[in-house]
Amino acid sequence: MSMRLFGDALAVCETAINSRHLTLLKKLDIVPDVYGSPDELRQVLINLLSNAIEAVPTNGNLAVCATRYKSPKSGRGSVRLLIADDAPGMAASTKSHVFDPFFTTKNETGAGLGLWISRNIVESHGGKIRIHSSVGPQRHGTIVSLHFPSISKNSAAV
Numbered sequence: 001m002s003m004r005l006f007g008d009a010l011a012v013c014e015t016a017i018n019s020r021h022l023t024l025l026k027k028l029d030i031v032p033d034v035y036g037s038p039d040e041l042r043q044v045l046i047n048l049l050s051n052a053i054e055a056v057p058t059n060g061n062l063a064v065c066a067t068r069y070k071s072p073k074s075g076r077g078s079v080r081l082l083i084a085d086d087a088p089g090m091a092a093s094t095k096s097h098v099f100d101p102f103f104t105t106k107n108e109t110g111a112g113l114g115l116w117i118s119r120n121i122v123e124s125h126g127g128k129i130r131i132h133s134s135v136g137p138q139r140h141g142t143i144v145s146l147h148f149p150s151i152s153k154n155s156a157a158v
Contacts, residue, residue, distance in 0.1 A: 005038055006066055006081070009045035016053045017062065025063040031079045032068065034148035036125040044121050047114045048083050048144050054106075055087035055142065069147065081146040089135035089142055100132060122146060 008030060010017075016023055050060055062085050069080035090098070098105040099119045104112035122129045127148040134140050 006045060006064065009049055009095070010064065010147055012046050013049045013053060014028050016050070020053060020056065021059045022053065022056055023059075023061045025061065027063070027065040027118070029067050031066050032077065032150040034079050034125070034127075035151045040121045041125065044118045044146075045081075047118050048146075049092075051114065052083050052087070052142070052144070053084040056085045057087065061086045068150075077150040079148045079150060082096055084141060084143040086141040089140040090131075090133040095131060095133050122148075148157055 010024075010026075048066070049062075056062055063082070065080075065082040065084075067080050067082075069078045070076070071078065094105060098115050100112075100113040101116045103116075104110035106112075119129050125148060129148055130145045130147075131142060132145070134143040
């Protein structure tokens with residue numbers, strides 16, 4: 001995955017970001033490429049961005065970040081992508097089911113497959129997806145973090 005894919009996903013979501021008057025903070029470092037299908041990884045990013053945009057109230061904040069990451073345990077290099085919002089957050093009972101197929105909080109507008117599919121795509125690319133969410137009155141919102149192993153020099157990059 002190149003940072004171009006992140007830019008592509010943000011471009012797809014730009015109208016929704018602007019129509020909701022969201023403040024977008026971007027920190028997109030130059031990071032190593034990761035191996036994978038560009039279309040599948042773009043689908044994951046668009047889904048995660050869309051979920052965050054829908055959750056954030058008008059005039060809210062959305063942050064996207066791409067950085068190099070080195071595991072303190074293994075020492076392996078990876079790429080870490082974060083999508084963070086200042087939405088009300090998810091209760092623990094909701095968070096425990098977000099990756100279940102057909103689980104949705106969107107009533108008639110969601111099929112409940114987006115995060116389930118996204119997790120499967122991320123894991124099929126050797127990555128990990130984690131969600132942290134807080135519903136506290138002072139600190140609330142959700143952070144979705146993606147970790148992908150960096151490619152070796154002999155691998156094909158996206």
